[in-house]
């Protein structure tokens with residue numbers, strides 16, 4: 079038997095990137111031989127084994143066929159006669175179908191190296207369509223590799239369009255959609271994920287709430303980019319710049335304007351009340367994809383409050399305090415910095431405005447600090463009961479916010 083490194087580790091090293099997990103393929107072996115060599119089987123029906131020392135995945139070379147829709151009717155065939163080339167042929171992209179043996183020799187029957195050099199994401203062959211998740215993987219790889227100059231090959235785009243039009247993406251389970259989405263939001267260019275899916279006609283199947291933003295106009299004086307879908311992608315990219323690798327901030331960026339899809343077209347390009355309107359589609363999206371609560375909570379805050387943060391310098395001290403209370407900022411202060419980052423991404427995620435300052439962010443944190451410095455024991459008077467304590471605390475905090483605003487910023 080012979081073992082090859084394959085997939086992302088080979089690809090990322092050839093691109094000069096730090097490789098992630100290593101996947102191996104083993105040719106000419108049987109499950110019995112693997113176990114005799116000390117490997118532990120991962121599952122009963124899938125020919126994947128873990129290395130006894132490193133725990134790294136070693137899969138037997140296999141072919142796959144699918145007869146049903148979605149994930150039904152998969153037949154996996156792994157016997158010692160399956161060749162390396164046959165195994166590579168069932169894989170998704172040419173750049174993921176390069177194998178490397180123990181001596182560093184590359185086996186590259188589908189031109190993966192030249193596609194890496196040409197910066198093309200191209201499917202290996204007809205087996206691509208057997209896994210609808212691959213449409214999302216294409217989009218996720220674009221979120222990571224578009225900054226390197228990658229594009230999706232025309233023939234691969236056509237195949238993806240056909241898969242989306244055939245309704246295959248409806249069969250994806252929420253966990254897998256969320257896994258690809260959250261990884262894309264933690265990549266350098268999340269907009270490439272959204273736009274790749276949008277162009278394939280696949281965004282509607284996985285993120286209909288976001289798909290509905292495309293073609294919705296906004297006021298040109300605030301939004302030179304005009305289209306809400308384009309703006310949303312730009313906000314995600316700005317969030318990825320301000321908070322690299324942070325999918326919590328990225329998810330809030332992606333969903334902050336969902337309400338704009340629900341504005342009656344007669345009111346376009348204005349979107350009065352979109353902050354409130356956005357909460358229902360946001361919650362629906364979170365429920366469907368089983369979005370973790372940390373992501374959901376920041377997203378709901380950003381959706382409801384982003385305009386209030388933008389207006390921070392125009393409102394009264396009392397209104398600033400109310401904003402902080404609505405954000406539960408006194409119990410959970412850490413997420414206010416995240417909210418400020420999302421709002422900054424919203425402001426700077428506009429055509430030609432990437433470099434505008436966003437003083438509201440640091441100001442919000444400064445005012446929160448001032449209000450938090452007020453201690454309950456400082457406002458307590460003899461005989462005060464619950465509500466009176468709360469009111470006294472609020473008054474003292476509003477006063478502290480007022481004092482901080484009248485002081486010069488250091």
Ligand SMILES: Nc1ccn([C@@H]2O[C@H](COP(=O)(O)OP(=O)(O)OP(=O)(O)O)[C@@H](O)[C@H]2O)c(=O)n1
Nearest residue numbers: 085086087098101168169170174175209211212
């Ligand atoms: N739906 C899938 C999933 C995986 N693969 C193959 O299995 C390899 C390993 O999969 P995975 O670890 O999920 O992706 P990587 O390409 O390694 O990328 P990364 O780990 O960086 O996400 C891929 O390179 C690809 O050859 C595939 O063909 N189709």
Ligand SMILES: [Mg+2]
Nearest residue numbers: 085086099101
């Ligand atoms: Mg991998």
